[in-house]
Amino acid sequence: MKWSLEGKWIAGGFSLTLLIMGLVCVTSYKNTTELIESSDRVQHTYEVLNTLTSFYASMTVAESGRRGYIISGSQQELERHQIAVDKMRYEIQALQKQMSDNAIEQERLARLNAIVTQRLTLFRQSTALYQRDKSAVQAQALITEKSIKLRTEIQSILTEFKAQEERWLRIGVEQSRASMHYRILIEFIGTVLSFAVIFSVYLLLYHQWSQRKKLEFLQQSLAQEQELSDLKSRFFSMVSHEFRTPLSVILVSSQLLGEILQNLVEESHLKNLYRIQSSAKLMNQLLTDILTLSRAEAGKLEYKLELLDVQSLCLNLVEDINFFSQKDHTLKFISQGSCVRVNLDEKLLYSILSNLLLNAIKYSPQGGDIYLILSCEPESTVFLVKDKGIGIHPDDQRQIYEPFYRGQNVDNITGTGLGLAVVKKCLELHQGEIMVESEVGVGTTFTVRIPHQKV
Incomplete structure (x- = not known):
């Protein structure tokens, strides 16, 4: 079935509208998926921050329990210390799982684990020393001093962890906000474009209808111009042919006359004869040029x-x-x-x-x-x-x-x-x-x- 031009415009406009709406839907789906992923990243960041906070609290409790046990000898303080140590180890394992897909964080976590292991070793040495010799105050002071240094390093690493996670949290929130704005913008643009396409199809159909009569008029004018061009070409061909014959006669006759008179009269007396020859050549060249141009313009050269x-x-x-x-x-x-x-x-x-x-x-x-x-x-x-x-x-x-x-x-x-x-x-x-x-x-x-x- 052969479609009319109007039918093609309508089908094209409808297809383009469907394409725009399809692109909007695909973009919205992709944007929604990105929002879900961004939300998951934000949730993961909150979990890491909570784990870091809990780890720091457990470390503080473990230190407090150790000191309480050394000072008072209370078995309850020792149990509190041990529970906090176990919780620290559990939270280190949780951090390893939470950061398993980040090589940089894994490297930082390995440093933290190494320092925590050193500090827990000092905790065990301090407890064992107290159980052997309750009066070894100076040795306990040295252990405490080392423990404080390690705690400072742990705090520094934890601060790095928190700064990185907070930065990712800000990025995630900004991306979510940007994705929402982008989705709204795409849907708005898609709606506007759909209306624009429909309106454009209407205008094109109206323009096509209004141009049809102009085209008919132009076709008539073109046919007249073509007929005029053919007439002009035939006219120049006729003029060239009709003029060249007498010009050739004039030129040849003047040349023959010049040859005859050359030995009979002075050269100065032949001046007018040469003018006749020159004018005939000029007119012949002019006719040739006009005929060439007219044929070239008519595409018949x-x-x-x-x-x-x-x-x-x-x-x-x-x-x-x-x-x-x-x-x-x-x-x-x-x-x-x-x-x-x-x-x-x-x-x-x-x-x-x-x-x-x-x-x-x-x-x-x-x-x-x-x-x-x-x-x-x-x-x-x-x-x-x-x-x-x-x-x-x-x-x-x-x-x-x-x-x-x-x-x-x-x-x-x-x-x-x-x-x-x-x-x-x-x-x-x-x-x-x-x-x-x-x-x-x-x-x-x-x-x-x-x-x-x-x-």
């Missing part, structure tokens, strides 16, 4: 790869331009690297290089050397066109590839602003790139890089 001898093509191009150019320029070709046949469109490549070279000639009014440099790299073919002309202002360098755009410093130099736009379109079909380096009054270098492609 022909692109046919074939194996080309790039070096021979460049030599022929330089020869053609030198033959037709009337200006006093020296056009030089340099080949670098090992150039082999590469897959390129010959017509488009010819258009790229001829436009760049003709621009270099046009914008070098004082003459000078113009270079076409061919460099064949493993992954691409690189062409450099260098001149010493008027240069391009930095503000113009980003816009020079736009149709009909001309730089700020062209002055009275005639031109259409189409050459570089044609170069850009031709390079796009080759997936190539063009870069420019220029300084006003010094010259310009265009670098064209075309990657190698397989047919």
